[in-house]
Amino acid sequence: MSQVIKSPALVVHTRRWSxxxxxxxxxxxxxxxxxxxxxxxRAKSPFRGxxxxxxxxxxxxxxxxxxxxxxxxxxxxxxxFQDIRGDLEKTAVAFAMLETLQKLLRSGEAFPAFYAYLxxxxxxxxxxxxxxPVLYLWHFLIRFSDELGFALQLERCSVCHQVPQEFPVWxxxxxxxxxxxxxxxxxxxxxYVELAASEYRLLTQLQRMEYPAPxxxxxxxxxxxxxxxLLKHLAHHTDIPLELNALKWL
Ligand SMILES: [Zn+2]
Numbered sequence: 001m002s003q004v005i006k007s008p009a010l011v012v013h014t015r016r017w018s019x020x021x022x023x024x025x026x027x028x029x030x031x032x033x034x035x036x037x038x039x040x041x042r043a044k045s046p047f048r049g050x051x052x053x054x055x056x057x058x059x060x061x062x063x064x065x066x067x068x069x070x071x072x073x074x075x076x077x078x079x080x081f082q083d084i085r086g087d088l089e090k091t092a093v094a095f096a097m098l099e100t101l102q103k104l105l106r107s108g109e110a111f112p113a114f115y116a117y118l119x120x121x122x123x124x125x126x127x128x129x130x131x132x133p134v135l136y137l138w139h140f141l142i143r144f145s146d147e148l149g150f151a152l153q154l155e156r157c158s159v160c161h162q163v164p165q166e167f168p169v170w171x172x173x174x175x176x177x178x179x180x181x182x183x184x185x186x187x188x189x190x191x192y193v194e195l196a197a198s199e200y201r202l203l204t205q206l207q208r209m210e211y212p213a214p215x216x217x218x219x220x221x222x223x224x225x226x227x228x229x230l231l232k233h234l235a236h237h238t239d240i241p242l243e244l245n246a247l248k249w250l
Pocket of ligand 1: 157158159160162179181183184
């Protein structure tokens with residue numbers, strides 16, 4: 001029995017499979033799908049220019065259960081996000097998100113709401129000339145942790161259950177919980193990450209926002225530290241190391 005599926009998809013990763021074919025990994029509302037695009041490397045292939053990482057496409061593929069890898073039969077370009085591609089920082093941020101998905105998602109887990117969120121996030125990033133692109137990455141990482149079932153518990157101190165008033169606060173990547181400045185007695189043996197008041201406020205504000213907006217407060221100086229600890233939180237809970245190539249461009 002063979003079934004035909006037609007679905008929107010984001011191109012997450014591609015690699016050469018044979019002389020003329022590619023394997024493409026797509027993030028779709030059905031989850032992560034890995035397909036062979038036969039002849040995609042030939043000069044006259046209709047797949048040329050369509051199966052590029054970051055493109056949103058409409059893909060058609062056949063599912064035959066006896067086959068390990070399914071075959072992509074059609075792909076139409078829906079959006080190539082030209083203004084993301086024209087900006088190195090936006091590109092790095094978008095590719096970092098796709099790399100995270102490729103590393104952490106397994107085939108067969110469907111995320112329809114998260115797919116819709118990500119496409120919108122890319123559409124907004126594409127048009128946004130004001131918001132620092134890295135805020136999009138942080139928003140994505142916060143939302144993705146939530147989607148996978150280990151949301152950051154930032155709003156209240158996990159010890160006194162109050163909204164933190166004293167800073168710095170201390171975040172534990174393993175539990176996702178925060179401890180306020182009054183309750184904390186971090187020692188070297190506990191894996192706390194220190195968050196200054198500005199960093200803490202920015203992250204809680206981002207977590208509450210449906211999408212990033214330029215109204216968030218000033219960016220903290222140590223941007224890579226925040227990216228690092230959000231990735232560490234995800235890596236801790238999935239047991240998958242997250243060294244993202246795309247972050248080298250930031
Ligand atoms: Zn407290």
